[in-house]
Amino acid sequence: MVLFKQLASLSTLLTLFFLHLLLVDSQILETPSPPPDPTSLVPNILNFIDQRLAQVFPIIQTFKNTITSDPRGVTSTWVGPNICNYTGFYCDNPPDNLTATTIASIDFNGFQLTAPTLDGFIDQLPDLALFHANSNKFSGIVSPKIAGLKFLYELDLSNNLFSGAFPTSVLNIPTLSFLDIRFNSFSGTLPPQIFMQTLDVLFLNDNNFMLTLPNNLGNAPVVYLTLANNKFTGPIPRSIGKASSTLIEVLLLNNLLTGCLPYEIGFLKNLTLFDVGGNLLTGPIPWSFGCLKKVEQLNLARNFLYGQVPEVVCALGNLANFSLSYNYFTKVGPLCKMLIQRGVLDVRKNCIFGLPDQRSVRECMAFFLIPKSCSHPALFNFVPCQIQHHWTKPQERTKSKRHLLSYSALSRNRVVL
Incomplete structure (x- = not known):
């Protein structure tokens, strides 16, 4: 009797053991469901x-x-x-x-x-x-x-x-x-397509862009154009005059630009700032610059410009800073002399006889011994706008205190429009 009970208990244990194995096997054979996608749960969690x-x-x-x-x-x-x-x-x-x-x-x-x-x-x-x-x-x-x-x-x-x-x-x-x-x-290089965009502001300064500027530069309806402190070579495209209705500020300083100043710059009737200082530009200043009636800052310093400083430019009523230093100009008229006296016009280190702080005679002679010329020379003495002959009196001019957006782009900080 005792043996029978022991056998019955053993049979029960074996039955339970086999049932357990069947349950484990069924769990192993069952394909586990994949874990939920965390991104799909984001809206439910948060x-x-x-x-x-x-x-x-x-x-x-x-x-x-x-x-x-x-x-x-x-x-x-x-x-x-x-x-x-x-x-x-x-x-x-x-x-x-x-x-x-x-x-x-x-x-x-x-x-x-x-x-x-x-x-x-x-x-x-x-x-x-x-x-x-x-x-x-x-x-x-x-x-x-x-x-x-x-x-x-x-x-x-x-x-x-x-x-x-x-x-x-x-x-x-x-x-x-x-x-x-x-x-x-x-x-x-700059792709020409950039000047086919409807951009108002284009700040590309202080990079390593090089070679020539695209010929369609003036096609863009850009208001503020800053290409300073790069390595651009070649001339300023004549197409710049096409931007007459929009362009307000232009910074091309500290590049390697060559050639003469385009006559077409005079078409930029809304221009307040034009800076091409520190390039390799040559030739005279076109008289068309006398049409830049809104210009306040005009920097042509540190180039190879020469000739007489046009009186029509010195007559511009809004001109507050006109820098021609470190060039080879030879003559200034009475209006320009007034601007020199007032500190508006800077002609240091030129070849203007009778003015202080000019280049040496030897340096000036060496420069003019090398023949120089510009294409379309007749255009340099042509003024494509009506000039006021009752020019603004010097004492009526005041130095501009206007914020020039493009100059702020020459610092690393953000530009505040």
Whole structure:
């Protein structure tokens, strides 16, 4: 009897054991379900105020993980669903849905962030209208996908570590009106297509661009054009006169430009600033410059210009700073002498007999012993506008205190419009 009970207990244990094995085997053979996609769970985990913000959340977080230096700690605020409160991010209603909320602009100016690329970040923010990133340490390329940003009209990548050729991807952004890539290491030539864009502001200064300027330079409806501190060679394109209705400020200083000043510059009726100092330009000043009635700052210093300083230019009523120093001019008239006395006109280091601080006779003779000429010489003495003969009296002129936007672009800091 005892033996029977022991056998029954053993049979029960064996039955339970085999049942356990069957259960384990069924679990092993069953195909496990894949883990849930974390991005698909984001809207369920976090409470976003708009689906558009939920879509860009993982993009921002991915970019955050690529940042290798954040001295100001701005990325510490890039946490949670309140993206509109992230430092540097700004929300608004997109033009295609005024009831939606989305990331409309990004301002990283001065954050000093370091990241190897912006590719996969700004080009993935479909409603972005402004991106400002002055004074960071971003590098890499400007993604061709940026052309898909249908609302982007301001792009500022200035004072970063970008290099390589001109970022041609920006040429396909249909709404772009402000492009600032100054203080980087871009090099090579400028594509002519850049002057076919509907840009108001084009700041390309302080890079390594070289060779000649595109012949269609004047075709762009640009207002502020800054190409200073590069390595451009060749002449100033004569097409510059075509920009007469829009162009207000031009900075071409500190390049390697050669040839004579185009007569067509005189057509720029709205010009307030023209600076070609520190180039290799030669020839006389065209009398057409006397048509620049709004010009306030005119810098032709440190070139190889010569001849008489035109009185029609010295008669310009708004002229507050006229620099001709370190050239080879030989004569000034009474109106120009008045500007010299008032400190408006600087003619130091020229070849003007009777004035102080001029070049030596030997230096001037050596310069003029080499034959020089300009094409279309008859145009240099032609004035294509009506000149007022009751010229402004010197005492009625005041030095301009107006803010000249393009000169502020010569510093690394952000440009305030």
